[in-house]
Amino acid sequence: MAFTGVLAVEEETREVFMNVGTAGEIIFYVVSTLTIGVFFWGSYRRVKKYRRGRAAFRMANLKKALFANPFQGVRRREDTWSVGAVAANSSVARRDRAAGIAHFFVFWGFITLFIGTVILTIDYDIVRKASKLIVGEEMSFFQGTFYIVYSVILDTMGFTAVLGLAYLAFRRGAIRPKKLDYERAEKPEGGYSRSKIVLGDWVFIGLFAAILATGYFLEAFRIVATGFPSFEVWSPVGWVLGRGFEAVGLSTAAAGTAQIITWWTHAALALTFVGMIPFSKAMHMLLDGVNLLVHDRSSVRHLPAPPPEAEHVGYQELSDFTWKELLDLDACTKCGRCHEVCPARTAGAPLSPRDLILDLRQWADANTGGITLLDHETRPDRTGPLTVDHEAPIAGGVISSRTLWSCTTCMHCVEVCPVGIEHVPTIVQLRRGLVDQGDMDPTLQTALKNLSTQGNSFGKSARMRARWTKGLDFKIKDARKEPVKYLWFVGDFASFDDRLQANSIALARILNAAGVDFGILYEGERNAGNDVRRVGEEGLFEMLADHNIAALESAQFEEIFTTDPHSLNTLRNEYPERGASYKVWHYTELLLDLVESGTIPVRSLGQKVTYHDPCYLGRYNGVTEAPRKLLKALGCELVEMPRNGANSFCCGAGGGRIWMDDSFLEERPSENRIREALGVGVDKFIVSCPKDVTMYSDAVKTTGNEGQMEVRDIVFLVQEALTNKPAEPGDLLERTGV
Amino acid sequence: MRIVVAMKAVPDLVEEIELTPDETDIDREYLKFVLNEWDDQALEEALLVKDATGAEVVAVGLADDPDIDQALYTAIAKGADGAVMLEGGGADTHSRAAAFAEYLAKEPADLVITGVQAPDDLDGQLAPMLAARLGQRHVSVVVGVEAKDGNVVVRQEFSGGRAHVLELPLPAVIGLQASRETPRYAPITRIRQAMQAGGVRGESVSTDVASSGLSVRRMFRPEQTSHAEMLEGDVDDIADKILELLRERGMVKG
Ligand code: SF4
Ligand code: SF4
Numbered sequence: 001m002a003f004t005g006v007l008a009v010e011e012e013t014r015e016v017f018m019n020v021g022t023a024g025e026i027i028f029y030v031v032s033t034l035t036i037g038v039f040f041w042g043s044y045r046r047v048k049k050y051r052r053g054r055a056a057f058r059m060a061n062l063k064k065a066l067f068a069n070p071f072q073g074v075r076r077r078e079d080t081w082s083v084g085a086v087a088a089n090s091s092v093a094r095r096d097r098a099a100g101i102a103h104f105f106v107f108w109g110f111i112t113l114f115i116g117t118v119i120l121t122i123d124y125d126i127v128r129k130a131s132k133l134i135v136g137e138e139m140s141f142f143q144g145t146f147y148i149v150y151s152v153i154l155d156t157m158g159f160t161a162v163l164g165l166a167y168l169a170f171r172r173g174a175i176r177p178k179k180l181d182y183e184r185a186e187k188p189e190g191g192y193s194r195s196k197i198v199l200g201d202w203v204f205i206g207l208f209a210a211i212l213a214t215g216y217f218l219e220a221f222r223i224v225a226t227g228f229p230s231f232e233v234w235s236p237v238g239w240v241l242g243r244g245f246e247a248v249g250l251s252t253a254a255a256g257t258a259q260i261i262t263w264w265t266h267a268a269l270a271l272t273f274v275g276m277i278p279f280s281k282a283m284h285m286l287l288d289g290v291n292l293l294v295h296d297r298s299s300v301r302h303l304p305a306p307p308p309e310a311e312h313v314g315y316q317e318l319s320d321f322t323w324k325e326l327l328d329l330d331a332c333t334k335c336g337r338c339h340e341v342c343p344a345r346t347a348g349a350p351l352s353p354r355d356l357i358l359d360l361r362q363w364a365d366a367n368t369g370g371i372t373l374l375d376h377e378t379r380p381d382r383t384g385p386l387t388v389d390h391e392a393p394i395a396g397g398v399i400s401s402r403t404l405w406s407c408t409t410c411m412h413c414v415e416v417c418p419v420g421i422e423h424v425p426t427i428v429q430l431r432r433g434l435v436d437q438g439d440m441d442p443t444l445q446t447a448l449k450n451l452s453t454q455g456n457s458f459g460k461s462a463r464m465r466a467r468w469t470k471g472l473d474f475k476i477k478d479a480r481k482e483p484v485k486y487l488w489f490v491g492d493f494a495s496f497d498d499r500l501q502a503n504s505i506a507l508a509r510i511l512n513a514a515g516v517d518f519g520i521l522y523e524g525e526r527n528a529g530n531d532v533r534r535v536g537e538e539g540l541f542e543m544l545a546d547h548n549i550a551a552l553e554s555a556q557f558e559e560i561f562t563t564d565p566h567s568l569n570t571l572r573n574e575y576p577e578r579g580a581s582y583k584v585w586h587y588t589e590l591l592l593d594l595v596e597s598g599t600i601p602v603r604s605l606g607q608k609v610t611y612h613d614p615c616y617l618g619r620y621n622g623v624t625e626a627p628r629k630l631l632k633a634l635g636c637e638l639v640e641m642p643r644n645g646a647n648s649f650c651c652g653a654g655g656g657r658i659w660m661d662d663s664f665l666e667e668r669p670s671e672n673r674i675r676e677a678l679g680v681g682v683d684k685f686i687v688s689c690p691k692d693v694t695m696y697s698d699a700v701k702t703t704g705n706e707g708q709m710e711v712r713d714i715v716f717l718v719q720e721a722l723t724n725k726p727a728e729p730g731d732l733l734e735r736t737g738v
Numbered sequence: 739m740r741i742v743v744a745m746k747a748v749p750d751l752v753e754e755i756e757l758t759p760d761e762t763d764i765d766r767e768y769l770k771f772v773l774n775e776w777d778d779q780a781l782e783e784a785l786l787v788k789d790a791t792g793a794e795v796v797a798v799g800l801a802d803d804p805d806i807d808q809a810l811y812t813a814i815a816k817g818a819d820g821a822v823m824l825e826g827g828g829a830d831t832h833s834r835a836a837a838f839a840e841y842l843a844k845e846p847a848d849l850v851i852t853g854v855q856a857p858d859d860l861d862g863q864l865a866p867m868l869a870a871r872l873g874q875r876h877v878s879v880v881v882g883v884e885a886k887d888g889n890v891v892v893r894q895e896f897s898g899g900r901a902h903v904l905e906l907p908l909p910a911v912i913g914l915q916a917s918r919e920t921p922r923y924a925p926i927t928r929i930r931q932a933m934q935a936g937g938v939r940g941e942s943v944s945t946d947v948a949s950s951g952l953s954v955r956r957m958f959r960p961e962q963t964s965h966a967e968m969l970e971g972d973v974d975d976i977a978d979k980i981l982e983l984l985r986e987r988g989m990v991k992g
Binding site: 313435436438440442445448449452453454459460461462463464537538539540542543 | 750752753754770772920922923925926927928929930
């Protein structure tokens, strides 16, 4: 027994290396040192990998998350998280309360136990040894009241970890939510297996559980062996367990033997765990806090430009990624939340954001000699994420082009990811390479070509853009020629699509009748470029944006409003970087203002409706309240679909998908959505995005629900509710033959 | 192998085309010009041959064609090794053929590929005229060109699903109907880079050496007929009605 005799005062404490012996203690220290060496070596390799990435400019985020705004995101999801939100596990509990609470227990249980161990090390290895050297006698603070408080805290927190872990294991093993099965969305031809990943998860949980269990057993055996000293009641779990052992007849001597065996088992497990951290799922414990602190959701709203000094277009090697993007790859815990919400995956497309991140992670590891013990996929033909040394390009090889093209850039993955991964910018960076190689759908190619020659995807003459205004009995002002208060950025679909021009006409008539001073750019407008940018055709985006900016600069107006949420996003968030900062509204915001202020007098419609939030309006730009308030002001009863607001389900048209073939999908996202709406028992599906009218009207037909569900733009509800109606637009349409 | 792709800019047909006040030509003033779509196919086919054999591809156009520089830079962005803009030459197909021939005499090509037709040359005269001027072999309405042992193998399609496969020695002139693959996309960034690098070379040729000698007296806009009749009934009824209509109009006998 080491040192006991030297302790100055006989107070409540426990022996740190009880029964271990000097030789044992030496062995323990040698193995611990080696383990810590392995831990640092593994961690160093990971950090070295991130350092190969480009600058990500996230230091300001880190500062904000730590100091300026340490509670950001605790209660509500915002663009960034904070140290408070990490501590509260806010991102984990969001959208999955039970898992969040369980994780919170494990999280704090683990941290407390870790701090406990550190305190013990400080006392045993530093204070006692230093005091012996300096004052010649061993001093310790690990005794008396301190020991008692320490015991009670560690004992209870450890127990919460046991409870949390038990629930999580039960959930994974018995409840088996779909999102936790690792079936790939894209099935590689040569087959694949993810059984090692599954095993890795269980090893992680199992090791952790075994460490906790042996800890309590150890405590109980010690208490039995030392004859239940009264102060040990402050280790309640150990005490109760000890009493249990006593009841089944465990002798003091046998308890001593059991204690020393358990001690070594506990130590071995704990050291194995520490050594495995950088090589297994456990690395998320270290990385994910950091990833959350540097996370910035706004990177999806205004996409990063391609790497400025790269010699090639698109990502071709590891050093093309930013360190944040590389950190993202390692941060994924495979929780499957993104996999579950992804419209592409839901529709049966070969894309799952989780798989995308895991594949890139494995590829990055394979190419940097990074080692994960179990946490990787195996494939007999060594394709995809297993390719090394540029055998296959990243975009189109490691990640297949079909996978990359399946993304609607709906941002739902980024929205729900509990660890702050930003999938969409990475997907777009990879798409840029595909565009450069011309690896795309012919229909997309045609759309891009049309956009570059005529500024619209319809391939119609740029000069026909304002032709729909011929359906009006007044002339909309040309903002390039006379000053207006609002500039209406109409957008392609609302201008060119025959089925949608009636929406534009209705809005124009309402605004005109309300005396709103507005104008348009006529043929000066081009496609705003939001989706062109998300397709990955950066040069074309720049061309379109610069053209629009020149037109905006030549016009006189105070603020902009748009009918199209996609245009709104890029005008609001991406044009400022190109030197055009304007206040940009969505037409629902404008209409709400006019209705609320009484400028547009309306009567109550008394209709029961549901409302679909467009991704680029609700999730991207947080405009969820205005349309709802507007519906309320119109006297409509809003029945929410289960997925609403920032959690809305994508219609499938975004990110350029509207220009690509979707006939191979098992169920189009829009069809899935219509079924959801039917499920809440309404027959009016209200939208506030021109593309949605097309997408959902089609979906109503293809799901065979014609007559069951009416898809209407919110503008028509306003029109219907007007107390002093302008003439029916239908008459005019016929008169002018538009 | 050196392949020259002879190109032409034509009015973008999505635009509303107006006639000049004297009605002898279309009003080019406000029109947007784009590359003739068959020439785009010709370029693609040339680039496919390049991809397979490493041939050199040069795109050639006439400087008087509006916006032709755009098309030439796009060709470079897609992978052409160079582009030449000919100063001189006239507007009709005869003088275009003469201009190209003059250039090709200076810088001969093993293979010339051009679009089989253009919206303003629906007869597809350019390829045969050019071949005649150069005294070379010519095949038109081709849907695929492949190099083989110093010759080219071309596929020529006819109506009714018949096709020829011909092998011919070089040099030759091909009028291309359709490329084997959809013409590739040229990213704007690459086009910009090509413009910055300034890879289009000017060459002068003599003007109006050979015009067709034809003059246009008057142009007309196509007559608009927007009458459609929906046939109703079951399959047999509809078939009978169609047959009746065809008989009425003398399209089938008996
Ligand atoms: S943005 Fe939407 S479609 Fe794309 S991966 Fe994320 S969830 Fe899927
Ligand atoms: S990317 Fe995020 S949401 Fe998706 S599985 Fe990984 S941790 Fe979960």
